[in-house]
Amino acid sequence: xxxxxxxxxxxxxxxxxxxxxxxxxxxxxSNKRKFEIIIVGSGLAGASAAATxxxxxxxxxxxxxxxxxxxxxxxAAQGGINAAKNYQNDGDSVHxxxxxxxxxxxxxxxxxxxxxxxxxxxxxxDQCVAQGVPFAREYGGTLANRSFGGAQVSRTFYARGExxxxxxxxxxxxxxxxxxxxxxxxxxxxxMLDLVVVDGxxxxxxxxxxxxxxxxxxxxxxxxxxxGGYSNVFFLSTNAMNSNSTAAWRAHKRGAAFANPxxxxxxxxxxxxxxxxxxxxxxxxxxxxNDGRIWVSKKAGDMRAAKDIPEEERDYYLERKxxxxxNLVPRDVASRNAKxxxxxxxxxxxxxxxxxxxxxxxxxxxxxxxxxxxGNLFDMYQNITGKNPYEVPMRIYPAPHYTMGxxxxxxxxxxxxxxxxxxxxxxxxxxGANRLGASALMQGLADGYFIIPYTLxxxxxxxxxxxxxxxxxxxxEAEENVKESVNKILAVNGNEPVDxxxxxxxxxxxxxxGMSRSAKGLNxxxxxxxxxxxEFWSNVKITGKADELNQNLERxxxxxxxxxxxxxxxxDALNRNESCGxxxxxxxxxEEGEALRDDENYSYVAAxxxxxxxxxxxxxxPLQFEYVKLSTRSYK
Amino acid sequence: MSEQTLNLTLKIWRQETPSxxxxxxxxxxxxxxxxxxxxxxxxxxxxxxKEGKRPVAFxxxxxxxxxxxxxxxxxxxxxxxxxxxATCQLHMRNFQDGETIxxxxxxxKAFPIIKDLIIDRSAFDKIQQAGAFISFNAGxxxxxxxxxxxxxxxxxxxxxxxxxxxxxxxxxxxxxSAMLFVGAKVSQFALLPQGQPERYQRxxxxxxxxxxxxxxxxxxxxxxEAECPKGISVTNxxxxxxxxxxxxxxxxS
Ligand SMILES: Cc1cc2nc3c(=O)[nH]c(=O)nc-3n(C[C@H](O)[C@H](O)[C@H](O)COP(=O)(O)OP(=O)(O)OC[C@H]3O[C@@H](n4cnc5c(N)ncnc54)[C@H](O)[C@@H]3O)c2cc1C
Numbered sequence: 001x002x003x004x005x006x007x008x009x010x011x012x013x014x015x016x017x018x019x020x021x022x023x024x025x026x027x028x029x030s031n032k033r034k035f036e037i038i039i040v041g042s043g044l045a046g047a048s049a050a051a052t053x054x055x056x057x058x059x060x061x062x063x064x065x066x067x068x069x070x071x072x073x074x075x076a077a078q079g080g081i082n083a084a085k086n087y088q089n090d091g092d093s094v095h096x097x098x099x100x101x102x103x104x105x106x107x108x109x110x111x112x113x114x115x116x117x118x119x120x121x122x123x124x125x126d127q128c129v130a131q132g133v134p135f136a137r138e139y140g141g142t143l144a145n146r147s148f149g150g151a152q153v154s155r156t157f158y159a160r161g162e163x164x165x166x167x168x169x170x171x172x173x174x175x176x177x178x179x180x181x182x183x184x185x186x187x188x189x190x191x192m193l194d195l196v197v198v199d200g201x202x203x204x205x206x207x208x209x210x211x212x213x214x215x216x217x218x219x220x221x222x223x224x225x226x227x228g229g230y231s232n233v234f235f236l237s238t239n240a241m242n243s244n245s246t247a248a249w250r251a252h253k254r255g256a257a258f259a260n261p262x263x264x265x266x267x268x269x270x271x272x273x274x275x276x277x278x279x280x281x282x283x284x285x286x287x288x289x290n291d292g293r294i295w296v297s298k299k300a301g302d303m304r305a306a307k308d309i310p311e312e313e314r315d316y317y318l319e320r321k322x323x324x325x326x327n328l329v330p331r332d333v334a335s336r337n338a339k340x341x342x343x344x345x346x347x348x349x350x351x352x353x354x355x356x357x358x359x360x361x362x363x364x365x366x367x368x369x370x371x372x373x374x375g376n377l378f379d380m381y382q383n384i385t386g387k388n389p390y391e392v393p394m395r396i397y398p399a400p401h402y403t404m405g406x407x408x409x410x411x412x413x414x415x416x417x418x419x420x421x422x423x424x425x426x427x428x429x430x431x432g433a434n435r436l437g438a439s440a441l442m443q444g445l446a447d448g449y450f451i452i453p454y455t456l457x458x459x460x461x462x463x464x465x466x467x468x469x470x471x472x473x474x475x476x477e478a479e480e481n482v483k484e485s486v487n488k489i490l491a492v493n494g495n496e497p498v499d500x501x502x503x504x505x506x507x508x509x510x511x512x513x514g515m516s517r518s519a520k521g522l523n524x525x526x527x528x529x530x531x532x533x534x535e536f537w538s539n540v541k542i543t544g545k546a547d548e549l550n551q552n553l554e555r556x557x558x559x560x561x562x563x564x565x566x567x568x569x570x571x572d573a574l575n576r577n578e579s580c581g582x583x584x585x586x587x588x589x590x591e592e593g594e595a596l597r598d599d600e601n602y603s604y605v606a607a608x609x610x611x612x613x614x615x616x617x618x619x620x621x622p623l624q625f626e627y628v629k630l631s632t633r634s635y636k
Numbered sequence: 637m638s639e640q641t642l643n644l645t646l647k648i649w650r651q652e653t654p655s656x657x658x659x660x661x662x663x664x665x666x667x668x669x670x671x672x673x674x675x676x677x678x679x680x681x682x683x684x685x686k687e688g689k690r691p692v693a694f695x696x697x698x699x700x701x702x703x704x705x706x707x708x709x710x711x712x713x714x715x716x717x718x719x720x721x722a723t724c725q726l727h728m729r730n731f732q733d734g735e736t737i738x739x740x741x742x743x744x745k746a747f748p749i750i751k752d753l754i755i756d757r758s759a760f761d762k763i764q765q766a767g768a769f770i771s772f773n774a775g776x777x778x779x780x781x782x783x784x785x786x787x788x789x790x791x792x793x794x795x796x797x798x799x800x801x802x803x804x805x806x807x808x809x810x811x812x813s814a815m816l817f818v819g820a821k822v823s824q825f826a827l828l829p830q831g832q833p834e835r836y837q838r839x840x841x842x843x844x845x846x847x848x849x850x851x852x853x854x855x856x857x858x859x860x861e862a863e864c865p866k867g868i869s870v871t872n873x874x875x876x877x878x879x880x881x882x883x884x885x886x887x888x889s
Contacts, residue, residue: 132825134828162794164702176761282699549750
């Protein structure tokens with residue numbers, strides 16, 4: 001049993017963070033440089049944390065498997081970042097952003113964390129502008145906003161369809177400043193393969209140098225994981241090719257609880273899959289739903305071209321079913337409904353795709369205005385599909401995109417292993433069972449710029465973690481452990497390439513642990529995944545050696561972890577006998593087919609403790625809602 | 637989507653280690669026109685792995701043209717023959733059945749080859765670390781709307797800031813100049829009010845590191861703009877040159 005203490009401070013929700021910042025202990029400025037801190041990841045969460053901790057004077061070491069810290073997956077975020085600035089004077093506030101986020105997450109997030117996220121959101125925008133992030137502007141020179149799903153206000157800041165790039169390059173610039181000042185050391189092309197725990201505290205990591213294959217030991221008085229999400233467990237997702245769960249998973253196997261693994265987000269507006277050689281699914285930013293209208297034919301198996309289907313034979317199903325939010329319902333609702341209409345055979349020409357149509361927007365504001373807003377997304381669509389979206393409506397279909405689940409953390413963003421902090425998409429904390437658009441960038445930067453600088457200091461002063469030598473037995477044991485697993489993979493020498501096993505895992509997961517789940521399907525999935533895992537360890541074929549640049553080996557290690565995580569996702573989904581947010585259990589729905597929560601029995605965070613391969617123990621953190629009234633999420 | 641299959645010959649640069657001698661190896665592939673060039677390499681590698689042969693080492697990540705990781709010289713063009721695209725965005729429908737396609741790494745003295753199509757672009761990071769930032773600490777920023785920035789200025793700054801750091805500009809330049817890469821970053825900050833305090837110091841520091849890293853000089857052939865997947869304009873180079881000149885006249889060092 002793990003002791004899960006959320007450490008949410010006492011007091012009024014709106015004052016918790018302010019009061020807590022005051023009550024937390026500080027590290028004396030001259031002592032900060034005596035602390036060595038490891039950060040795994042240089043995405044928005046990792047880069048912002050590294051820059052800020054560097055500014056404070058800590059000795060920071062940043063690890064990334066990329067060749068440069070600028071290439072983290074955050075770079076690909078398109079649509080925007082939320083903040084409660086209320087620059088539009090349309091009724092936004094910290095309270096409203098908080099409420100939208102907790103409701104969007106179907107009341108399965110931790111109230112105090114979500115409030116804090118909304119509270120610091122405004123500082124993020126100030127910070128980024130000061131860094132020189134060229135956000136979109138109005139003619140008067142003030143910042144522009146757009147709206148995203150699950151919100152009725154315009155609070156999303158953006159830079160064309162490249163918001164993630166601009167925010168990450170902003171964080172990267174602050175990080176580079178600290179590199180120059182000597183406070184941060186970068187370790188690119190390193191993959192963390194194990195966590196080192198000494199006397200119960202996280203004290204280091206083992207990395208593999210991806211160029212030479214050499215194993216390296218690194219010591220830190222605290223270890224911060226900002227290693228991103230695990231959507232690539234599905235093989236096909238919108239995540240970058242190399243995104244993976246290994247850092248989080250290896251920490252999990254060292255004792256860190258994994259929370260709500262079944263909460264995954266399938267994004268409604270992606271390009272449909274087109275062939276089995278396909279390597280990834282491309283996201284079309286949700287911001288397109290501001291101006292695009294989603295529809296299918298009213299008839300099943302309608303083979304007519306879009307232009308030949310008259311207006312009255314089209315079903316704008318989101319507008320019909322959810323008049324208040326229309327095309328801007330939250331992602332889980334939009335995705336599930338796309339699945340339903342396609343299950344009914346009403347997808348585009350009988351395929352698994354629906355239309356996203358801009359014809360009305362062209363009429364309303366003109367093609368130029370639409371081009372100005374989404375030009376690069378339209379170009380991207382045309383480039384990939386070979387079709388011109390200014391002439392024919394886009395075809396879209398949901399794809400795995402974001403994982404709300406992740407390593408369990410308390411209010412300080414610390415896992416149950418003292419000294420192991422988890423930031424950004426890698427933790428579970430702020431989005432409940434479904435994340436609203438434009439709030440992941442917000443969370444990553446909130447964690448890195450504004451939260452960890454306080455909570456880390458508090459840990460260092462209260463727990464006083466000592467430096468340890470990397471010659472210690474714990475480092476040696478961890479390094480041996482990693483070497484052994486690498487050698488074990490290479491020794492299999494079977495017949496099946498690793499991607500083929502990964503694709504089969506992806507098929508099972510999307511089919512049975514995807515947009516719609518049932519007890520029967522989940523049990524089948526668990527069986528199949530176990531079988532795949534055995535197959536991997538008896539039949540995978542990896543070329544090359546351990547002590548060289550070996551991408552095949554890198555992928556195999558990640559897939560080995562996915563084969564364990566995939567099972568836990570199914571186990572978690574099976575345990576949760578309710579529907580909430582992105583987790584939809586067919587057995588638990590309202591008459592109208594909407595998610596049916598069971599607050600009495602499932603208002604908890606499921607934090608799984610690793611026992612051995614395929615065996616976990618469930619720990620529950622009850623969710624207490626003091627300020628919001630749990631209600632049925634309605635977007636009608 | 638398209639039913640037909642393209643039969644192609646690939647001639648791919650193979651080089652086991654940085655110091656090994658490289659050579660072209662020939663492969664035959666049959667592929668859907670809807671696949672991307674990197675998916676062709678995925679399929680090829682999958683087959684090579686099955687046969688226990690060494691797969692082709694190449695890098696990519698986002699496969700959406702924004703992370704800047706991928707970069708292959710395709711038939712003589714960095715990122716291939718289609719303008720304003722990164723390698724990962726190049727789809728096979730742009731090739732003819734029966735065609736031979738040459739795939740080589742980006743080549744420049746400052747970008748040593750690591751293995752096959754993988755190169756070392758860490759020199760780019762070093763240039764950025766020299767001065768591509770605005771010095772202030774988290775928490776000290778004023779309200780974001782305090783300084784209005786005209787829409788066109790923000791838009792110009794973003795045009796420059798869109799650089800993905802892939803290195804195609806260097807690879808295509810006969811002098812291996814990095815002026816477009818550096819000019820883009822210098823311009824982004826030079827255009828914005830927030831970038832003014834360190835404007836002239838920044839350009840000097842970045843240019844100094846650029847020169848040390850072994851990039852060549854710019855002789856205004858503009859191949860860089862033509863091959864840039866983001867279409868970054870050479871006016872950014874002009875802006876950098878002007879700032880550099882001013883900096884030499886107005887600061888010490
Ligand atoms: C296509 C797309 C568009 C999106 N658009 C938006 C949007 O508009 N708005 C929004 O709010 N969110 C968006 N998101 C979500 C958002 O981009 C991510 O949730 C967020 O960027 C994650 O940031 P991160 O810092 O947690 O992780 P990442 O950016 O994924 O960074 C992970 C880092 O960890 C490193 N790493 C991981 N494992 C290891 C290891 N074992 N060893 C060493 N290093 C390791 C990686 O190298 C990398 O540096 C989008 C996501 C996608 C896929």
